[in-house]
Amino acid sequence: MEKPARNLLIIMSDEHNPKVLGCAGHPMVETPNLDRLAARGTRFTSAYCTSPVCIPARASFAVGKYVHQMGYWDNADAYDGVVPSWHHTLRDRGHEVVSIGKLHFRLAGEDHGFSDEIIPMHVIEGKGDLMGLVRSDLPVRKGAYKMANLAGPGESQYTFYDREIAARAQVWLREAAKRKHDKPWVLFVSFVAPHFPLTAPPQHFYKYYDRQIPLPKLYRRDERPMHPYLVDYRGSFNYDDYFDDQKLKKALAGYYGLCSFLDENIGLVLGALEDAGLVEDTRVIYTSDHGDNLGTRGLWGKSTMFEEASGVPLIMAGPDVAAGCVVDTPASHVDVYPYILEATGETQPGLLEGYPGVSLDTLAAGEHPDRNVLVEYHGMGSTTGAFMIRHRHFKYVYYIDYPPQLFDLKADPEEFEDLAADPACAAILAECHQRLLAICEPHRVDQLVRERQAVLLAANGGRAAVIERGDLGFSPAPGAAIVFD
Structure with missing residues (x-):
């Protein structure tokens, strides 16, 4: 039965490891507002981004397609509004569609489909991370020291920015309640926390730093898996070279503190929604663009296919969303696109033709579609394309130039044991590969990526020039100084 059209509040964070939530069972981190949102709604425990890095993940969330279907391959190839998004679709049908905060699209002034972009954060100079275009003999990132130091x-430029995002969102919601809308509105509120720098407001930092914090999983050097893809990434993004025991504890406390800071800001936004009398007319989605390895296996940042980085938190709530429901069916950010259209009343035939997503409503209703969700990666810190699918409780990772990986997430949810070389798993490995080929042809996709990256690299002066330009470490917030390393 078709549900009534309602307003939609979408809250996105940046680099939120899906395991670092109270409602996900984290033993230490406090996220009471997100926990309450999950309690009054539905939480997806096996949700994934489409690419574990900002630009392709955010472009895909906007467009509703996998990266190989749309382009925007890496952090030097930002969304420019050319491929239609759900923002365009809804705005063109008379909805007010507003963003507040980080978008990480190409340039201000382009038509990204929003009715209004309030304090948007876009990529630096319209170019983003050009060093990610170098995919062989990987350069060492000079800005890697910032993670530890x-x-x-x-406070950081990011915490100040997030406070302003929360303030603008509260104002918008209170003012929206006073205005007449002919159709449901959509407000996209996009925070930067808990993305590094791992500088957390003191009241949140010390609630973790003053406690005993366990080491990240497989952190010690003799414990770390040595798959060549991971060796490449660690060598280029050599974050861990700058850590000692004290800095490690500060980094973990900083990340945990930023998760609680994010939760505080989300609580302010949800409180404004309630105070404005909009709760009964508004559905809410919370997710992150991708996760963060957070020291596990000696890895920091994103860019891998492990659950910590490719997985995302995903919660939806609202007046007609099942309360306290937990869904373990694999879900993807491409599944948000059809839900957004349905939730706002745009159910005309043809709107979803060619889109791979299955609506979150369908998954929440208990259906198990015969499909595989896909994550792919073609960017910074990698010399080879990477493709991951979930097939039932198995995770299969295919690399263009390296051996595959296979994990049984039911028996081994922490991904300790790679089963790809186990003869007993040969059949499931082959089945997973055929299912990947049914979605895309990895070698053809990799060829297209390389061609596009070669064009962009040449347009920016070639390898030597982009390495000379340097590494920001993280994109500056609006108005902040730009300092390359």
Whole structure:
């Protein structure tokens, strides 16, 4: 039965490891507002981004297609509004569609489909991370020291920016309640926390730093898996070269503190929704663009296919969303696109033709579609394309130039044991590969990526020029200084 059209509040964070949530069972981190949202709604425990890095993940969330279907391959190839998004679709049908905060699209002034972009954060100079275009003989990132050295208590350009995002969202919601809308509105509120720098407001930092924090999983050097893809990434993004025991604890406390800071800001936004009397007329979605390895296996940042990085938190709530429901069916950000259209009343035939997603409503209703969700990666810190699918409780990772990986997430949810070389798993490995081929042809996709990256690299002066330009470490917030390393 078709549900009534309602307003939609979408809240996105940046680099939120799906395991670092109270409602996900984290033993230490406090996220009471997100926990309450999950309690009054539905939480997806096996949700994935489409690519574990900002630009392709956010472009895909907007467009509703996998990366190989749309382009925008890496962090030097930002969304420019050319491929239609759900923002365009809804705005063109008379909805008010507003963004507040980080978009990480190409340039201000382009038509990204929003009715209004409030304090947007776009990529630096319209170019983004050009060093990610270098995919052989990987350069070492000079900005990697910032992960360890900036971790600690205090404020950063990102925490100031997030406070402003939360303030603008509260104002917008209170003003929206006073205006007449002919159709449901959509507000996209996009925070930067808990993305590094791992500088957390003191009241959140010390609630973790003053406690005993366990080491990340497989952190010690003799424990780390040595798959060549991971060796490449660690060598280029050599974050861990700058850590000692004290800095490690500061980094973990900083990340945990930023998760609680994010939760605080989300609580302010949800409180404004309630105070404005809009709760009964508004559905809510919370997710993140991708996760964060957070020291596990000696890895920091994103860019891998492990659950910590390719997985995302995903919660939906609202007046007609099942409360306290937990769904373990694999879900993807491409599944949000059809849900957004349905939730706002745009159910005309043809709107979803050619889109791979299955609506979150369908998954929440208990259906198990015969499909596989896909994550792919073609960017910074990698010399080879990577493709991951979930097939039942198995995770299969195919690399263009390296051996595959296979994990049984039911028996081994922490991904300790790679089963790809186990003869007993040969049949499931082959079945997973055929299912990947049914979605895309990896070698053809990799060829297209390389061609596009070669064009962009040449347009920006070639390998030497982009390495000379340097590494930001992280994109500056609006108005902040631009400093390359």
